[in-house]
Amino acid sequence: MGCSSCSTGKGGQPRGCKNNGTCGTDGCNKLTVFDWLSNMSLPAGQEPFDCVEVRFKNSRKEFFRNTQNISLSIGDVVATEAASGHDVGIVTLTGELVRVQMKRKKTDWKDPALPKIYRKATQRDIDIWTSVRDKEEEVKKRSRELAIALGLQMKISDIEFQGDGSKATFYYTAEERVDFRQLIKDMARAFNVRIEMRQIGFRQEASRLGGIGSCGRELCCSTWLTDFRSVNTSSARYQQLSLNPQKLAGQCGKLKCCLNYELDAYLDALHEFPKTDVKLFTARGRAVCQKIDIFKGFLWYAYEDNGANWHKLTLEQVHDIIDKNKHDVRVDGLEEYASEIVEEDTKKAFENVVGQDSLTRFDQPRKKRRAKGRGKNGKKRAPRKAARKKE
Structure with missing residues (x-):
């Protein structure tokens, strides 16, 4: 799944493309759609679908109309229409599957205002695009310094430059409404580009930054989760x-x-379980539910006057007691039901069936082996025969 730039570098360390899941080969991208219709030919007389899906930085995807019938395939770098100037992105989907994606995202493909694809990106377009992306980290650091100097309670988490470098979108998170009018003036003066501020939620921020969850795997929001x-x-x-x-x-x-x-x-x-607020009426008193094991089908009840002593019952036994209570019949006590449950010994001794070594073999430090023919102080020992003669 990984591209060549995700291979190992010097010393065996992972080199990585440093694109946060948006490398150009479309092999290890997040939210990538597999084109399962690519090997199928269109029926006779049907024209190919004239819209394509283009991905920009992180998970931002948009649909564009291919009015000039340019031959495009997945992975091509194209120059697209923007509010002012042009943007540069990577084609992620073509053909009839784009129609399915547009219907899924509730985008009207017949809309005449749908933005267009200008051309395949030239080398000059790609050079400008890569140069502005390389300075995003420096601009993000400087913009955070400007926000701190103004005392704004906000966090600028990511920056995205337009493909032609004429516009920069700043993504930020904030607990409350922030007045960043002066911040926009300072950033426009410092970076000499048009500034757009876009507030995102904390979940969207985590999806853009990525990371490893407590389960040991990559965050769902940064890999495949699209709706929060x-x-x-x-x-x-x-x-x-x-x-x-x-x-x-x-x-x-x-x-x-x-x-x-x-x-x-x-x-x-x-x-199938009764509600936890349903009480069991017995001759010894009322019993309240304390705990439920859903998949094993057990419930623990305790008397109101003795909450520390729990009685383990099965789901069938609880339903039986509830049915009797509905007919004004009280059982003698929960002890007679709890005694019927036979506890199974589920603990098994560890068996080394695959011949693995002990898991604690690295806990004790290894003793250093002495060099052959040397004593504790490292000096050579005299031969045994010569030592006997001296004696």
């Missing part, structure tokens, strides 16, 4: 997770998007 759905604390409650913000929050400071991945499975399983 709201995540509530109820998602953690349904999955019986402790409400610990340090474990449930991602690098963006918000709740992790992966809390929604398995939520539907938990909600389907919870349909």
